[in-house]
Amino acid sequence: MDRDFWLEKWRINQIGFHEGTPNSLLTAHFAALRLKPGSRVFVPLCGKTRDLSWLRAQGFSVVGIDLSRKAIEQFFDEENISSVIAQCGRLERFDAGTVTLFAGDFFDLDAETLGPVAAIYDRAALIALPPPIRDRYAAHLVALTHAAPQLLVTLEYGQALQSGPPFSVPESDVHALYDTTYRLHEAKRRDVPGGLKGRCPAQEVAWLLAP
Numbered sequence: 001m002d003r004d005f006w007l008e009k010w011r012i013n014q015i016g017f018h019e020g021t022p023n024s025l026l027t028a029h030f031a032a033l034r035l036k037p038g039s040r041v042f043v044p045l046c047g048k049t050r051d052l053s054w055l056r057a058q059g060f061s062v063v064g065i066d067l068s069r070k071a072i073e074q075f076f077d078e079e080n081i082s083s084v085i086a087q088c089g090r091l092e093r094f095d096a097g098t099v100t101l102f103a104g105d106f107f108d109l110d111a112e113t114l115g116p117v118a119a120i121y122d123r124a125a126l127i128a129l130p131p132p133i134r135d136r137y138a139a140h141l142v143a144l145t146h147a148a149p150q151l152l153v154t155l156e157y158g159q160a161l162q163s164g165p166p167f168s169v170p171e172s173d174v175h176a177l178y179d180t181t182y183r184l185h186e187a188k189r190r191d192v193p194g195g196l197k198g199r200c201p202a203q204e205v206a207w208l209l210a211p
């Protein structure tokens with residue numbers, strides 16, 4: 001999955017991954033991270049997810065990044081928020097008080113540009129990436145955030161039955177990626193109603209990752 005794949009998805013508005021309401025695994029399990037009010041939460045590969053607004057409504061500030069400038073613009077338009085835009089190296093930074101979104105490549109973001117964060121919320125970020133890139137993604141995420149705790153939502157299904165994205169990231173892969181950094185706890189496992197795209201059985205898993 002290269003940049004052009006995702007930019008084209010946004011260009012033609014083929015964004016079936018976008019949920020119109022806050023993700024129910026987020027709303028059920030985020031409190032388990034026990035963050036202080038006002039904490040800053042990082043949402044990698046954020047698209048224009050409504051989860052950003054839910055987190056803000058809980059009193060957190062949010063910082064996200066997505067390759068697609070269109071996604072970032074649509075988030076601010078749809079939420080009726082005006083932002084101040086600045087160039088930040090290879091990234092563009094859209095700032096609006098308790099929400100800061102970067103347009104650009106996650107791998108171009110550094111810890112200083114990101115700033116301190118207390119937690120990570122990963123929904124449809126890790127599972128959007130093909131296996132060869134996942135090691136690099138996980139290592140960069142840990143380095144950027146100094147191993148901030150995470151709520152991670154993954155998907156499991158028979159990869160032979162269906163090609164990604166989204167990719168299946170089985171329990172063994174989550175352990176292989178994060179065991180050296182975090183203690184992992186499977187908070188919830190549930191069937192995806194109707195299976196993945198109606199084609200094969202699938203389960204969603206909410207993981208809590210604590211340093």
Ligand SMILES: C[S@@+](CC[C@H](N)C(=O)[O-])C[C@H]1O[C@@H](n2cnc3c(N)ncnc32)[C@H](O)[C@@H]1O
Nearest residue numbers: 006017045046047049066067105106123124128
């Ligand atoms: C499956 S979507 C999930 C979006 C969002 N997390 C959600 O739940 O709606 C994956 C997103 O990752 C973005 N993306 C893919 N590769 C990226 C990269 N290297 N840097 C930043 N964003 C990337 C895509 O543009 C896309 O919006």
